[in-house]
Amino acid sequence: MRRAGAPAREVAAVADLPWAIRSVSRNRDILSIGSRPTSLFLVLEGWAGRYNVRREGSRRFTGFMLPGDLCGIHAVTKVDMDHSVLALTNCLIAELPATQLDRVAQSLPSFAKALWHAKLIEEAILRKWLCNSEDAQRSLAHLLCELHVRMSVIGQVNQGSFALPITQADIGDALSVTPVHTNRMVQKLRRSGWMEIGRGFVKIFDVEGLYRYCAFNPSYLHLGMVKGSS
Amino acid sequence: MRRAGAPAREVAAVADLPWAIRSVSRNRDILSIGSRPTSLFLVLEGWAGRYNVRREGSRRFTGFMLPGDLCGIHAVTKVDMDHSVLALTNCLIAELPATQLDRVAQSLPSFAKALWHAKLIEEAILRKWLCNSEDAQRSLAHLLCELHVRMSVIGQVNQGSFALPITQADIGDALSVTPVHTNRMVQKLRRSGWMEIGRGFVKIFDVEGLYRYCAFNPSYLHLGMVKGSS
DNA sequence: CGCAGTTTTGATCCCCTTCAAGTTGGGTGG
DNA sequence: CCACCCAACTTGAAGGGGATCAAAACTGCG
Numbered sequence A, B: 001m002r003r004a005g006a007p008a009r010e011v012a013a014v015a016d017l018p019w020a021i022r023s024v025s026r027n028r029d030i031l032s033i034g035s036r037p038t039s040l041f042l043v044l045e046g047w048a049g050r051y052n053v054r055r056e057g058s059r060r061f062t063g064f065m066l067p068g069d070l071c072g073i074h075a076v077t078k079v080d081m082d083h084s085v086l087a088l089t090n091c092l093i094a095e096l097p098a099t100q101l102d103r104v105a106q107s108l109p110s111f112a113k114a115l116w117h118a119k120l121i122e123e124a125i126l127r128k129w130l131c132n133s134e135d136a137q138r139s140l141a142h143l144l145c146e147l148h149v150r151m152s153v154i155g156q157v158n159q160g161s162f163a164l165p166i167t168q169a170d171i172g173d174a175l176s177v178t179p180v181h182t183n184r185m186v187q188k189l190r191r192s193g194w195m196e197i198g199r200g201f202v203k204i205f206d207v208e209g210l211y212r213y214c215a216f217n218p219s220y221l222h223l224g225m226v227k228g229s230s
Numbered sequence C: 001c002g003c004a005g006t007t008t009t010g011a012t013c014c015c016c017t018t019c020a021a022g023t024t025g026g027g028t029g030g
Numbered sequence D: 001c002c003a004c005c006c007a008a009c010t011t012g013a014a015g016g017g018g019a020t021c022a023a024a025a026c027t028g029c030g
Helices: A010-013 A073-077 A097-105 A109-131 A136-153 A170-173 A181-193 A207-214 B008-015 B073-077 B098-107 B109-132 B135-151 B170-175 B177-194 B205-214
Strands: A022-023 A029-031 A039-045 A048-053 A061-065 A084-087 A091-097 A161-162 A195-198 A201-205 B021-025 B029-031 B037-047 B048-053 B059-065 B084-086 B091-096 B162-165 B195-198 B202-205
Touching: A010 A109, A010 B073, A029 A091, A039 A073, A039 A097, A048 A170, A048 B109, A061 A109, A061 A170, A061 A195, A061 B109, A073 A097, A073 A109, A073 B109, A091 A097, A097 A109, A109 B048, A109 B059, A109 B073, A109 B109, A136 A161, A136 A170, A136 A181, A136 A201, A136 A207, A181 A195, B008 B109, B029 B098, B037 B073, B048 B170, B059 B109, B059 B170, B073 B098, B073 B109, B091 B098, B098 B109, B135 B162, B135 B170, B135 B177, B135 B202, B135 B205, B170 B177, B177 B195
Parallel strands: none
Antiparallel strands: A022 A091, A029 A084, A039 A091, A048 A061, A048 A084, A161 A201, A195 A201, B021 B091, B029 B084, B037 B091, B048 B059, B048 B084, B162 B202, B195 B202
């Protein structure tokens, strides 16, 4: 949403919409599978994760949502959610009633476009995650690159360092890897020298080397010009 | 696109749009990664597949397109393709110039909705594929269930049997599994008794059993009422 | 009939899982 | 301020699913 290309006038118009603010505490669902969202959601603060639960009970994250990300676009077509959205940290959420949605999309052309844009990026990330199922270490590196860029875009990276407020088990559920193996891959990455991975944060020293290692190319995120992340 | 819910009048209006018909022969790209699609595509006949190529050269399908499926919705937002689309068989394609797209989406509200609906289904399939990365045999079974339902919806299933015009290697590239292992899983499924898998076709005997085995639930495909598949 | 693409089979290796235990660290209450 | 506790992280050993390499058999087609 906070994307270049929309006239300032329209950005203001979006801000003036009747958003309702709500906070969700860690480990609670923001949106549950099977329900029909009655609002469009916008994450203001905190991290959330889209997930499904498998037949045997294991959880699979299919995407992380950072501040500025949307969810519940399903409201556009009045379709049930096919996955749940969990607050990975305490979150601050803005809601826009679905009833407003149609009207807004009509009157603000660039709003409709922004929704499409957001959805296409989400889809691009899903595709990347599918392609990354080659080896766990590179997948992990690639995920951290993705998060680094996305955090950078919203100005949350300082000196290459950013907050990673999720557990290794969560990361494992995003890579389809056990917590044990996730931990081993984390340790390998630490030894690589490209980055530091501590409790709750990541600091990248050698962006070039890291990108090369996991073949990361941020273009799929369609971010246009990414601001400097220093 | 051929979905319930749109008034017959509007369906006719869509059919009257200036579609251009074009045929693409097997193993040729319909749309290539990095390009900016100038049209919206609709598959009329044949099968196509979305794919990316990995760092080390292997191919990964991220979805199959059957007759009635759309591609190139990227044209809506003038964004470059982040994946390619390959004709898996000889295909017949209908194209709608992107220049028409904005206008049509405005004048036919249900057309815009149909695009959203199609995209959300595509996304649901992507998520399912991500979740299925547990064991190859169930993944294969689940994929065949998906294809069975989708073929059924477009009336291409007879007596539980439908055409599967792709190779085991292609299927492997969709499951992230080698051709050798794909073959072994195919053989296991044959021995299961739920289905017959021959060259170029699949015939399902025991839908219930198969569904139960791979925990397939067609609801994520958001198909509304599926016509009988007999 | 011969060739090329596909399917099949066999043997060996390795990434990741599983199970099980230990360690660290932050938060809470006495 | 320390003792405790729970969540997160870490480590070890053994087993299995799938990869890899290599070759054979089958299919359809020109």
